[in-house]
Every structure is written in structure tokens, then in C-alpha cells.
Amino acid sequence: MSGQRRFAEPPVFNRGRLAVGGGNRIYWEPRGNPNGLPAFIVHGGPGSGRPRGAHKGFDPHAFRIVLCDQRGCGDSEPHAADPTTDMAYNTTEHLLADMEALRAHLGIDRWLLYGGSWASTLILAYAQRHPDRVIGIILVGVTMTRRSEIEWLYHGLRRLLPIEWERFRAGVPAADRDGTLVEAYRRLMESPDLAIREQAAHEWCAWEDAVIAHEALGNPGQYSAKPDAAKLAFGRTCTHYFAHAAWLDDDQLLRDAHRLNGILGILIHGRLDLSARLLTAWELAQAWPDATLRIIEDSGHTGSPSMGAAIDDAIAAFQPH
Numbered sequence: 001m002s003g004q005r006r007f008a009e010p011p012v013f014n015r016g017r018l019a020v021g022g023g024n025r026i027y028w029e030p031r032g033n034p035n036g037l038p039a040f041i042v043h044g045g046p047g048s049g050r051p052r053g054a055h056k057g058f059d060p061h062a063f064r065i066v067l068c069d070q071r072g073c074g075d076s077e078p079h080a081a082d083p084t085t086d087m088a089y090n091t092t093e094h095l096l097a098d099m100e101a102l103r104a105h106l107g108i109d110r111w112l113l114y115g116g117s118w119a120s121t122l123i124l125a126y127a128q129r130h131p132d133r134v135i136g137i138i139l140v141g142v143t144m145t146r147r148s149e150i151e152w153l154y155h156g157l158r159r160l161l162p163i164e165w166e167r168f169r170a171g172v173p174a175a176d177r178d179g180t181l182v183e184a185y186r187r188l189m190e191s192p193d194l195a196i197r198e199q200a201a202h203e204w205c206a207w208e209d210a211v212i213a214h215e216a217l218g219n220p221g222q223y224s225a226k227p228d229a230a231k232l233a234f235g236r237t238c239t240h241y242f243a244h245a246a247w248l249d250d251d252q253l254l255r256d257a258h259r260l261n262g263i264l265g266i267l268i269h270g271r272l273d274l275s276a277r278l279l280t281a282w283e284l285a286q287a288w289p290d291a292t293l294r295i296i297e298d299s300g301h302t303g304s305p306s307m308g309a310a311i312d313d314a315i316a317a318f319q320p321h
Contacts, residue, residue, distance in 0.1 A: 004308030006053075010060030017077065018105055020098045022089030027075035028068040028102055032060035037135070037320050038108045040066045040099075042115035042123050047237025049074030049230065054114070057311060062319050066111070068102060070095055073233045081232035083192060090237065092125060092246045099126050103133060112318050116140035117276060117301065121246060121253065124284075128259040137265040137291075138314045141273060141301050142281035144253040145246040153275060154181050154242070157211060160274065164210035171203030186239035189232075198228065201235035211274050211301070218302030257287035265291030266314040270299030270307060 010031040017025035032055075039058055043050050050067040058065050071090045072080030079085060099122075103111065112135045113123045120139040127134045143149060158165040169177050176184035188200035205223035213220050226234060249255075265288055269281035278295065285293035294314075299307040 004057050005312045006056045024071050025077045031065040032063050036062050036064040038111035039063045040111045040113050042119040044117035044119045046118045046241045047073045047234045080236045081229040087240050096126050110135045112136050114138045121145040124253045128256045134263050136318050140268045141276050143276045147245050150242050168207040182242045186243040189236040189239050201231040204235040215300035215302050217304035254287055260288050267293045268310045270296045272300040275301040
């Protein structure tokens with residue numbers, strides 16, 4: 001995150017792959033102080049893999065920083081880029097169980113949860129199910145993966161990006177162009193033909209980049225810059241989750257926000273974020289009395305120096321003294 005304070009690279013003091021069922025083994029690594037406050041960095045996507053720099057925002061002397069790759073991506077096995085990987089074993093329910101299994105495996109009683117975009121959906125679902133395991137929550141670029149949010153990102157933004165959206169729409173067969181584009185891309189990402197999967201992943205990432213192209217203070221172009229295998233895993237996992245609205249009842253996370261009572265939450269959201277509308281963060285803040293919403297005027301989905309400073313402040317609010 002541009003403008004965010006960075007500590008020296010914290011050492012990895014352990015790593016492994018945890019067997020979680022269905023042939024899946026999720027990669028995990030803790031960094032920093034083994035006796036520090038546990039902080040779990042949950043990655044976005046879905047299917048992006050663990051962020052390579054987010055851990056540097058945490059003081060390695062104060063925090064036990066836990067990272068992992070969710071099913072199908074990063075260094076977890078099997079990889080979603082492999083067409084033989086069965087996506088039936090990769091759902092929100094599986095990821096929630098994985099988080100709890102990892103917590104128990106690492107012997108952590110309670111942890112701070114940090115993440116943005118898709119990670120905020122996963123963190124909210126986990127915390128509502130296991131509030132006694134959560135010290136606090138920091139969310140950046142809040143999403144709840146509701147059908148209205150998915151509709152906005154892959155259809156509604158046509159109003160603002162008509163040229164780019166028509167290119168995105170043209171990436172699916174003509175017979176599917178008047179339907180739900182997420183589902184059409186999901187089917188392409190399940191094709192046995194590698195060339196079809198690669199082209200679909202390319203178009204999917206090009207659209208994601210179009211949505212953040214205006215974010216000069218952030219990190220535009222990051223989706224198309226992924227290595228080929230990562231793009232395939234990202235496109236396949238995103239379409240799989242979004243075609244099913246993350247297997248969550250609509251408004252479930254908002255309706256169950258009362259389960260977060262007593263948990264301090266800090267919500268950070270850019271006013272210029274086209275990917276995730278500010279309305280989502282505001283609605284959550286209204287339903288969660290223990291959460292505060294900080295709106296960053298110059299930031300979009302990928303951040304800005306002022307958003308980086310806000311993240312620093314949020315982490316500092318939980319740092320042991």
C-alpha cells in the first residue's frame with residue numbers, strides 16, 4: 001500500500017501445508033515474533049494468494065503475523081490453474097473451516113484479522129461464526145459479496161466504462177452476452193481447452209484492471225501483471241465464487257452484524273473505489289456499533305498514501321505496548 005509505513009522483512013520462523021480435506025493442503029507461514037499478538041492477514045481475490053508485502057505493515061517485534069494461501073492458489077495444493085482440480089471442494093464454507101483449522105493447528109486462542117476486498121467478506125463470515133476467537137478486525141475496501149455488489153462490478157459499471165465493458169462482454173460466446181457474464185466466464189474457465197481458459201483469464205483480468213485504471217495513487221494494472229498460472233487460478237476462482245454469490249444468503253453478513261458486538265472493527269474505504277462501492281462499508285458501519293468507518297477521499301480500491309497512513313493508524317490501535 002503506497003504511503004504505508006514498512007518494517008524490515010520479518011523472518012519466517014515456520015511454514016507448512018495443512019491437510020484440510022478433499023485432497024487440499026493449504027500453505028501457511030508465520031512471521032515476526034512467535035510470542036507476539038497473533039495477526040492473520042487474509043488475502044483477497046478470491047484466488048489471489050497471500051499478499052507479498054502486507055506483512056511489512058506490522059511491527060515484527062510486536063506481532064505474530066500469520067499468512068496463508070486459500071485453497072487453489074499460491075503455494076496451496078492442488079492449484080486451481082490445473083483443470084483437474086475439483087472446485088467443489090473450494091467454497092466459502094471450506095475456507096471458513098480452513099481458517100479455524102489453521103488457528104487450532106498453530107495453537108492460537110484469539111487473533112486480529114486483517115484484509116481487504118474479498119478478504120473482508122471472508123473475515124466477516126468467520127468472525128460472525130467464531131466471535132470468541134477474534135481480538136479485532138481491520139477491513140480495507142469493504143465487500144460483502146452480495147448479488148447487488150457482483151451485479152454492479154460486472155454489469156453496472158457499464159455506465160462508467162462502456163468501451164471497456166463491451167470488450168469484456170465480447171469475451172464470451174455471442175449466445176451468452178445477454179446473460180450473466182460472471183456465469184459465462186465461469187463456464188469458459190472450466191473448458192478443457194487451455195487456449196480458451198487462458199483467453200478468458202486474460203479478458204477477466206483486463207476488465208478488473210479497467211475498473212482500477214484511474215487509481216494513479218494506487219496500483220493500477222496489477223491483475224494483468226499476474227503470472228499465467230496465477231491468472232488462471234484467479235479467474236477460475238473468482239468466477240466460481242461470484243457465480244454462486246459466495247454461497248451466502250443475500251444480506252447475510254449485514255443481517256448478522258450483531259454477532260460482532262464487542263469486537264472492535266476499523267473499516268477503511270476509498271471514496272473513489274469503483275470495484276467496491278462505499279455504500280457497502282457505510283451500511284456495515286451502521287449495523288456494527290463497535291466499528292468505525294474512515295473514508296479516504298483520494299483513494300480507490302488499490303490505495304493511496306493517505307490510505308496507507310490510515311492502515312498504519314488502524315494497526316497501531318491494536319499493537320501491544
